[in-house]
Amino acid sequence: MLSKKAEGAPPPTLRRAVTPWGSYSWGYADVGADIYAALGLVVGAAAGAANVAFAFAGLVYVLVGLAYTELASAFPVAGGGQFFVLRGLGDIWGFVAGWAVLLDFTIDIALFAWTMIGYLSNLVPFLASSNTIPHFIFVLLVVAGLTALNVVGVRESSRLNEVVGAIDIANELAILCLAALFTFDPNLLIHTMETHWPTTFELLNGVSLAIISFVGIESISQAAQETERPASIIPRTSISLILTILIFALSYSNIVLGMHPWHPQMMLDAHGHQLQMFQWLGLPANQDHAVALLASQIPYYGVVAALYVPLVGAVLMLISSNSGVYGASRIAYSMATYHLLPSTFAAVAKRFRTPAISILVFSGVAVVELIFAAVQGDQGLAFLGDLYAFGAATSYSLVFIALIALRYKDPHSPRTYHMPLGIPITTNGRRWSFPLLAVLGFMGTFSILVFAFMTHPIGRIAGPSWVLAGLIFYVLYRRLHGQPVLRSRRHDWVRDQVVVLREAGELELMDKYVTDVQAAGLLDKNVSVTTMEREK
């Protein structure tokens, strides 16, 4: 049974069940799986500069992560980037950011359900994507199962993420440490970089693909409204996620370029020529299971790894797909709460206290995307990957602008974490801290958006088409409900913020915020927190 607003009783809200490890796992579930899909693609495109491509994308990702850390700890509500842009830039831009992130999360569902079955096909060849119909049916079953799990409730699906995330971190640590210990040669790394440096176009292509390895920090923000003590926990989980993923991505890319394989005789091209490790992993036939192949080339350990790494990869893909279901529903929940989408998407199921309608609808969108991908045959995965990069770069660019705007417009919201390198400036008599790194971050994400347009022909058509379709839907919805289309609705952000901090259990931050906004004349001194909660 679903409820929008029960009469006489407060409507059901999302429950705070996500622990620090759960919060981290939500992010890891999304980002951690990316390297399994991206490693082969990036080494295939950027060759001897794969580590540089990962480093550039990783640098942008660090800036994105820091921006999300500041914003998610200051505004711990479901919605993430969409909510930050809404607060900073207004309703219509909030919609565009949210719609772009929705694209990413629905792609996440489809892409990782697809690659999960692809990884499993290493052990069960019947599931290979060349067997189109069985492959498609199994992908659909995965999406349906995850949808049901998320309808049942966050604690159940969060537990899945936590367990699998822990197993995968242990697995990747084993692969990286043993590969570094037994196969890595720095002289070979330097030699490979010198002799296989790519062209500029190839490098740009590599960078735009490498960003795929870092998409997903958004998930932590998505779960903010369900995280215990979000203002304190989220900065830690975000920074930890940034660091772990960066460590893994840079380690993989450097090890691949400087690795002496255990069985080099396996690495031959179609003409029987000997290949280096990175060349072998970059072959189209090997790109979708590069991590498993790398692990199989570690002395002794590789014998076991060849059997279980595809399985672990498949399970991680599963939870990445799961985080897509979760993230899409939370974004839609947030957008509906702020009248960017119909209120049906804000309905929380009474029994499970989850946004069940949002979960079902956007899982349905993922199925539609799957169908589009399936009809494209060999190019199906490329289609999903292009859209993934487009959605991420669009929303991240808007988030950086929103961060700058919020630093100016809303200096009182408690920021337990600030992006470093703030420059104190005075504008219209108001002194505020200008986030220099946000400008660099915007330049980075925007350049990746440009790279994606330059190098991905499908992405430059399908991505803008998605945004355009969304805008038409938005205009129709707002007009039908008598809401302003280009302007924003009136929001009482101050009272909302007080209630959010109260509900998050961040009482000390709430006290400080109330004192600051009252001193600034933004809140009546006679209004109590209880009254604000009741009014909200």
Added chain:
Amino acid sequence: MTLTLSIHPAGAVLAVAIFISTVTTLWWMLHPPKTKAEEAAEVIEERAEELVSTTVLVMSEDTSSEHMLPFALKAAVKQRASVLAVYVIEVPMQLPVNAAMGDQERRALEALAAAQAVAKKVGVEIRTETVKTRNTGQAIVAIARRERAHLLVLGTVRRAHFSGNPFSGLIEYVSAHAPCDVVVGVRPEGEATKMLESLKEGLG
């Protein structure tokens, strides 16, 4: 062709660096600073543990504390306290203080063995002691001081047709002089007896 196993120093350093940096990052994440509310809760929890760090269950000819055994054990489990079950035998003045008290000593053994058996079943460490004394009240207070007990548990019964105060002089004395909190459980006589019998049967 299979290569021989070799380790490059840079590879070893890289492996150690990957491991340490990842584990350190995760450890830092999982140890966030506590809020004031959490710190206060910890202090209260520690204080609560102190309050009942040793629970003394007192049994004697003049008390009927067996029915308080489950309470004492439950409190001990929750607070991770140790339990001392004491059976006090009051020796008449006409006998030496260490005189043999056959029947009473037998009852003491049965009661303490029953207490041990029950404690074992619920997984609580329990010590037992039989004390002979001239004055039961003084002996109980002395034991509480010696053990630095934070909780004394005694029981008594409402006798049939009894219309006045069920507390004996012993309980009043202990309540007045004990150096710690005293919990006294009062039950109808029949129920207390049934519980004691069932304890003995269970033991048998």
